Amino acid sequence: MSETMYETLEGDAIVSLHRKHWLLIIMPLISFVLLALLPLVLLPFAGTTVTLGTGTFALPPLPLASFLFVYSLWLLLIWVKVADTYTNYHLDVWTITGRYLSGIDQRDLFNRHTAVLHLERIQDVTVEIQGPIQTLFNFGDIHVQSAGASREFIMRGIANPNTVREHILRGHDTLLRAQHSSTPSKSTTS
Amino acid sequence: MSNAPLLPLSNVNVADLTWYIYGFAIVVFIGYSLILAYHWIHYAERSESFKIAVALYCIVSAVLVTVLTLSAYAL
Numbered sequence: 001m002s003e004t005m006y007e008t009l010e011g012d013a014i015v016s017l018h019r020k021h022w023l024l025i026i027m028p029l030i031s032f033v034l035l036a037l038l039p040l041v042l043l044p045f046a047g048t049t050v051t052l053g054t055g056t057f058a059l060p061p062l063p064l065a066s067f068l069f070v071y072s073l074w075l076l077l078i079w080v081k082v083a084d085t086y087t088n089y090h091l092d093v094w095t096i097t098g099r100y101l102s103g104i105d106q107r108d109l110f111n112r113h114t115a116v117l118h119l120e121r122i123q124d125v126t127v128e129i130q131g132p133i134q135t136l137f138n139f140g141d142i143h144v145q146s147a148g149a150s151r152e153f154i155m156r157g158i159a160n161p162n163t164v165r166e167h168i169l170r171g172h173d174t175l176l177r178a179q180h181s182s183t184p185s186k187s188t189t190s
Numbered sequence: 191m192s193n194a195p196l197l198p199l200s201n202v203n204v205a206d207l208t209w210y211i212y213g214f215a216i217v218v219f220i221g222y223s224l225i226l227a228y229h230w231i232h233y234a235e236r237s238e239s240f241k242i243a244v245a246l247y248c249i250v251s252a253v254l255v256t257v258l259t260l261s262a263y264a265l
Contacts, residue, residue: 017235020223024215042235065261065265066261066265067265068260068261068264069212069258069261069262069264069265072254072258072261073211073215073253074256076215076219076251076254076255076258078248079214079221079247079251079254080219080223080226083223083226083247084222084226086243087226087229087230087234089236090234090240091229091233093235100261104233106233109225109229112233139193166250
């Protein structure tokens with residue numbers, strides 16, 4: 001990962017990098033595709049008379065240039081929103097380093113939360129998989145409780161949550177074992 | 191009190207209106223693209239899939255802007 005832009009503290013190497021499940025980006029993309037096709041569904045009704053209930057509406061004819069102008073405008077708008085959605089998905093990432101668990105929660109382009117948790121302070125890691133979709137596609141939430149922290153560190157919609165939990169716990173154990181071996185006179189609980 | 195319409199659309203030339211809309215759309219598009227590019231440059235991990243996504247964004251955007259421009263000329 002030589003080209004990664006994620007900050008690591010004091011040269012701490014990234015052990016693993018985790019993202020939200022791909023289904024969480026596919027679902028909004030499908031809705032964007034349907035929105036993009038909507039004008040094509042309405043196009044055959046241009047220049048016709050539509051009867052809705054008791055009312056009759058004469059829809060104006062739509063020349064090709066007008067249609068292309070409006071439709072390309074519509075597609076450009078949707079395309080920018082697609083890029084926005086993909087960017088928010090791509091920037092939403094959790095990294096496990098040798099000493100830290102860090103999470104970036106990109107809610108929208110101007111709403112970005114970054115949190116860092118010391119692996120040695122982790123007390124409890126809980127995986128929450130709810131419903132048939134999450135069970136079938138193997139994704140869910142991971143709740144990480146740390147010592148002294150008033151709130152949980154929550155990784156939402158993460159792919160393979162049980163594997164990620166194993167990575168976190170292994171990192172925690174490795175760190176504590178290393179600390180214990182470097183300071184044999186001190187007693188460390190894990 | 192005047193009875194003049196709030197938006198005198200009957201006086202607006204279709205070609206002028208087209209170019210107003212076109213100009214507004216292009217300014218919004220360029221502005222939004224610059225904001226996206228800022229995030230890509232500063233925060234994104236440059237994986238292969240990400241590079242493909244950025245290339246796809248540029249190509250599709252170029253096609254859409256070209257179609258929009260040509261149709262605006264046609265109007």
